[in-house]
Amino acid sequence: MKYTKLNKIHKQLNAKLVEFAGFEMPVYYTSIVEEHQAVRKNVGMFDVSHMGEIFIYGPDALKFVQKITINDASKLIPGKAQYSAMCYENGGIVDDLLVYKLENGFMLVVNASNKDKDFEWMKKNITDENVQILDRSDDYTLIAVQGPKSAETLKSLVNFDIYELNYYTFKYGKILNTDAIISRTGYTGELGFEIYFESNEEQAIKIWNSILESGNQYNIKCCGLGARDSLRLEMGYCLYGNDIDENTNPLEAGLGWITKLDKDYFIGKEALLKIKQEGLKRQLKGFELIDKGIPRHGNQIFFENKNIGFVTSGTQSPSLNKPIGLGYFEIDSVDETSIFEIDNRGKRLKARLTKIPFIQK
């Protein structure tokens, strides 16, 4: 088992801990719903140090990032970040990730569960490029501070004007005298920041507690992976392993907006062009249940007794107080007026399509 530098804090706070991607991580401290609401209404903080940080340096860093990711990294200037993905030659997804453009290279932030696989994939795909790839995941602590009061919570703890940061930009700054990359990014749909820093355990705990203290006036809550999941799902954000994986492609997953097929080359481009030309066979869509219940990953979807798809994610939306989910639907199998069924442990639950994001932001 691996532990983040904040593990002692989670234990002190009596969090419900689980093994996730090899790390002992908190699912919730008090309640998923309460933590979810704290982020929507005020502010919440997450230890997401399990995420992977892979650095790419060298004269051909851009060329290499362009080759392995599907979004256009040439659009980035230092201080800007971008949501992207890596694909296999057949268009299946290796991982989704954030690409940060540094002064002298790139930082790729990848899913914890995929980190080793990603690192191997990157190394394997170096051909003639002059690049160095470094896996620095174990060195970095990553704290996400998310919610309408996140800027106010952090403003006195950082050494620059936090309000200057625009969406998907970042700054090298300091938090409590510790060097940090502070970026206005997140996985919740709210105003929010992600703080990457290298420190020992003591300093990591000090930073965590300072944020907690500063956010106290806004009723800040420590939040676990449970709330992280329900928050992202209300926004319709994909989760690798649930909604996307090596058997799904970015076009059917609704990630066409990051799939830059006009780029010269990237791994998977040819396959994705072909998929686009031939037309999508299925599409990731959002739905809500009319009946009571919670759709679960793997539930099959039926319309007029025909199996037309499957559920990839589901939860009881704390904001809407109704069950919502994402799933792949055969193309043109249902429309907004259709009432279809989700098979949940042998029970058929009525459902209908709904817009993504599920909540209006």
Next chain:
Amino acid sequence: MLIPEDLKYTKEHEWIRVEGNIGTIGITDFAQSELGDIVFVDLNKNKTELKQGEVFGTIEAVKTVSDLFAPVSGKIIEFNSSLESNAEIVNKDPYGEGWMIKIEISDLKELDNLLDAEAYKALIGK
């Protein structure tokens, strides 16, 4: 973790409170804390008779779903209808307002197959 002395427990984390031949059934404090936020309690209303160990409903939490098992055999005499609109009461008060069904116990001897508070405590390692 609350484990009241006067109740009997199943290995599947239900409790039963016996008064005469009437048993009130719910899930334990440990069970609710493991499940996390409970969203629905779906009691099988078509059932009138239960056998020991039989499923009498399911409980859906945000993260997971779990079956509910009858601690003893008997005839169902009451469902806790307030759970339909207020399932989270199971999180807040698992041994009180969060009760689920009441049954008329058909064979009091079946209670001997259940765990007492001490054995239940050992089971969950507290």
